[in-house]
Amino acid sequence: MILTVTLNAALDLTYRVPHLVPHASHRVREVTERPGGKGLNVARVLGALGFKTTVTGFVGGETGRVLRALLAADAAQDADAAQEAAGGGTASVTDALFQVAGRTRRTVGVVDETTGDTTQLNEPGPHITPEEWDGFLAAYRDLLDQGPDAVALCGSLPPGVPVGAYATLIRETRTARIPVLLDTSGEPLRRGLAARPDIVKPNTEEIAQITGTAEPLRAARAAQRRGAHAVAASLGADGMLLVTQDGAWSAAVPERLAGNPTGAGDSAVAGLLSGLAEDLPWPDRLARAVALSAATVRSPVAGEFDEPTYEQMLPSVRVRRAEAP
Amino acid sequence: MILTVTLNAALDLTYRVPHLVPHASHRVREVTERPGGKGLNVARVLGALGFKTTVTGFVGGETGRVLRALLAADAAQDADAAQEAAGGGTASVTDALFQVAGRTRRTVGVVDETTGDTTQLNEPGPHITPEEWDGFLAAYRDLLDQGPDAVALCGSLPPGVPVGAYATLIRETRTARIPVLLDTSGEPLRRGLAARPDIVKPNTEEIAQITGTAEPLRAARAAQRRGAHAVAASLGADGMLLVTQDGAWSAAVPERLAGNPTGAGDSAVAGLLSGLAEDLPWPDRLARAVALSAATVRSPVAGEFDEPTYEQMLPSVRVRRAEAP
Numbered sequence: 226m227i228l229t230v231t232l233n234a235a236l237d238l239t240y241r242v243p244h245l246v247p248h249a250s251h252r253v254r255e256v257t258e259r260p261g262g263k264g265l266n267v268a269r270v271l272g273a274l275g276f277k278t279t280v281t282g283f284v285g286g287e288t289g290r291v292l293r294a295l296l297a298a299d300a301a302q303d304a305d306a307a308q309e310a311a312g313g314g315t316a317s318v319t320d321a322l323f324q325v326a327g328r329t330r331r332t333v334g335v336v337d338e339t340t341g342d343t344t345q346l347n348e349p350g351p352h353i354t355p356e357e358w359d360g361f362l363a364a365y366r367d368l369l370d371q372g373p374d375a376v377a378l379c380g381s382l383p384p385g386v387p388v389g390a391y392a393t394l395i396r397e398t399r400t401a402r403i404p405v406l407l408d409t410s411g412e413p414l415r416r417g418l419a420a421r422p423d424i425v426k427p428n429t430e431e432i433a434q435i436t437g438t439a440e441p442l443r444a445a446r447a448a449q450r451r452g453a454h455a456v457a458a459s460l461g462a463d464g465m466l467l468v469t470q471d472g473a474w475s476a477a478v479p480e481r482l483a484g485n486p487t488g489a490g491d492s493a494v495a496g497l498l499s500g501l502a503e504d505l506p507w508p509d510r511l512a513r514a515v516a517l518s519a520a521t522v523r524s525p526v527a528g529e530f531d532e533p534t535y536e537q538m539l540p541s542v543r544v545r546r547a548e549a550p
Numbered sequence: 551m552i553l554t555v556t557l558n559a560a561l562d563l564t565y566r567v568p569h570l571v572p573h574a575s576h577r578v579r580e581v582t583e584r585p586g587g588k589g590l591n592v593a594r595v596l597g598a599l600g601f602k603t604t605v606t607g608f609v610g611g612e613t614g615r616v617l618r619a620l621l622a623a624d625a626a627q628d629a630d631a632a633q634e635a636a637g638g639g640t641a642s643v644t645d646a647l648f649q650v651a652g653r654t655r656r657t658v659g660v661v662d663e664t665t666g667d668t669t670q671l672n673e674p675g676p677h678i679t680p681e682e683w684d685g686f687l688a689a690y691r692d693l694l695d696q697g698p699d700a701v702a703l704c705g706s707l708p709p710g711v712p713v714g715a716y717a718t719l720i721r722e723t724r725t726a727r728i729p730v731l732l733d734t735s736g737e738p739l740r741r742g743l744a745a746r747p748d749i750v751k752p753n754t755e756e757i758a759q760i761t762g763t764a765e766p767l768r769a770a771r772a773a774q775r776r777g778a779h780a781v782a783a784s785l786g787a788d789g790m791l792l793v794t795q796d797g798a799w800s801a802a803v804p805e806r807l808a809g810n811p812t813g814a815g816d817s818a819v820a821g822l823l824s825g826l827a828e829d830l831p832w833p834d835r836l837a838r839a840v841a842l843s844a845a846t847v848r849s850p851v852a853g854e855f856d857e858p859t860y861e862q863m864l865p866s867v868r869v870r871r872a873e874a875p
Contacts, residue, residue: 240658240671247570247662250670287612333565333658335671337572345575346565346660 226319227271227498228373229264230365230394231282233350233383234322235332236292237261239527244339254338260292260299261332263379263408263491266528268318270495270517272303273532276502279319281368283361283383285351286328296320321368323361327351330383334487334527343487343527350383358386365394369401374502377406377494378417388412395420404501407453408494410434418451424501425453426494432458441466442473442547455507457514459493461486465518466547467511473547474508476515478538488528492517512542551644552596552823553698554589555690556607557715558675558708559647560657561617562586564852569664579663585617585624586657588704588733588816591853593643595820595842597628598857601827604644606693608686608708610676611653621645646693648686652676655708659812659852668812668852675708683711690719694726699827702731702819703742713737720745729826732778733819735759743776749826750778751819757783766791767798767872780832782822782839784815790843791872792836798872799833801840803863813853817842837867 239257260269268278284292296318303317330348337344353361369376376398378391387393391413398405399421406424407417410431418425418435425448433439436447445456445468455469464477493514500510519542520535521528564582585594593603609617621643628642655673662669678686694701701723703716712718716738723730724746731749732742735756743750743760750773758764761772770781770793780794789802818839825835844867845860846853 238656240673242671245572245669247572247669248665248667251672253671253673256673287616291612333671340573342573344570344572346567346578346658347576348565348578348581 226277226279226371226373227268227375227377227502228279228281228368229268229271229377229379231262231264231280231379232386232390233262233330233381234265234282234284234289234292235261235330235347235350236288237332237334237528239334239336241336241338245335245337245342245344258291258295260295263494264377265296266488266491267377267379267494267498269299270492270521270530271499272316272318273530274495274499275316276499277316277319279321279368279371279373281321281323281365283325283327283351283353283357284322284329285325288331289322289324289329292329293320293322321364323357323364325351325353325357327353327383336527341485343485350381353383353385355385358390362393362397366397369398369403373403375404375406375498377408377498378422379408379491379494381409382413389416391417392420395422406494406498406501408490415451418448418453421452421454423453424455424457424497426457426459426490426497428459428490429461432456442468445473457493457497457511459490459518464515465493465511467507468547469507471507474511474544475547476508476511476542476544478515478519479541479543482519482522484522484524485527486522489518489521491528492521492530508544512539512544515542551602551604551696551698552593552700552702552827553604553606553693554593554596554702554704555719556587556589556605556704557711558587558655558706559590559607559609559614559617560586560655560672560675561613562657562659562853564659564661566661566663570660570662570667570669583616583620585620588819589702591813591816592702592704592819592823594624595817595846595855596824597641597643598855599820599824600641601824602641602644604646604693604696604698606646606648606686606690608650608652608676608678608682609647609654610650613656614647614649614654617654618645618647646689648682648689650676650678650682652678652708661852666810668810675706678708678710680710683715687718687722691722694723694728698728700729700731700823702733702823703747704733704816704819706734707738714741716742717745720747731819731823731826733815740776743773743778746777746779748778749780749782749822751782751784751815751822753784753815754786757781767793770798782818782836784818784843786811789840790818790836792832793872794832796832799836799869800872801833801836801867801869803840803844804866804868807844807847809847809849810852811847814843814846816853817846817855833869837864837869840867
């Protein structure tokens, strides 16, 4: 089982409108609701790849109730599909979210059908009390006792959660001898690095913010010196860069892809985790992450990956040793 | 008691963002949720004026649950306030909404804190089945048996409701000898007019669409010929125009007002209904509608009216006999 943590889980709404014009009134043509937040997205991709996944984080209010109902509906559908496929195929996502008094935030993605662009509106998360944080920590330890193959800590922190929250969770996880990946930004990333996670997966902007250098290889090595065992930096259309104790690699698909990059980073995390769970060599994990990212950019549905594209992309990913510039 | 009907009730969300930029990602600074849809807005204004109001229409799903909880919280707060004020003051709104299987729509108003503009995103309403519509009609007849002083039928129709729904409700209401006001647009307005409502309150665009003429007095008279006993047309910053069987009047505040016009039309409906319930002469009803509209435009909170502004505006509204142009 792979465990993903989404402290600031969300109910993601997608609105399709003919054309978004500021100050105008719009009839929304189509509304989609789905569980959101980075760790929940990672879990969905892992599930589609056939990995059993458990999700935790905070959930509350009517929006939280909808989120849990959607997770349960997905799990029921996946169970039916797995039975039909007689083994293999999609694995379901187990809900181990921690109930709080506050209301799960919504995010609204407004898709402009004329330009294809998405405008994103993200509500602030619920306020977490110190008692709720303590309760979560106890529940997290119980989840670690189930012996997950790997843990991913994903996304921003809701108000009230200590800024060193990820550092605390990384220490707990490492004490339990379970590999842990961190995907966050800003101060929670800075503090998290110091707790020595197995992998961090920043993007270009996040790593530059932390290390003060925009040159990817130099920045990745700086992040490694700050404590991460491995740094997998996503470079947008330029693929990914990986720095480990064994060396550095870069990987990309042969051609630049047009599409929607929403969720590409979460798919990369799923690729890295799945490779970790199967104990693949680093270059293979990286290839998987890059192919999944590309298949997500190319998917017609934002944040989902296109399985045939993934199968087709995976052998074409070029992994190269990276040299200092 | 005044009854307001909102067939396409909504959960209104207001998002404040520093500046809305299409295709960008925005952190929402502040989220407000409140019961929405024209008839619910009218009821809130009537309540603030001290009129007992009952609301009906369709409600369902988790969003409907939140809407009802907000109505109940407002009612509890109003009851406390009324007790403190020892009579007079705010009257509470009674929830007589009709439960359906579909989900109450959300509307999202994105307030740009730099420009002050609001961008509106309106979800489609829930699909209403023929059985639900029949059930609603029976519940509506029961509400008419309670003998409301007046009824307001407000807003758009959700999918599945017959386009002649308002015409049906108007006939039922007139059979019960209860005055009925209609505030809608397009085909539901056209059909509603033929059922001879006591008052219609179109805006300039709605009345032009129905009558084919943009000149307000001519258009109002045309709408009257199509069946309405009285036509109260809101002309935006130019105030209102009223055509009844006794004559025609126009009314406006002495100076043009800057502010947010959201809900000004709903406040005008509340003004007309309150004047009707108190059996005021037509020019006084019109003055009340115009002053409430103006106090809504001037209110810092979208869709609410500023009570001191209302008290101050009311004596300053100029009502004049309107002449054919």
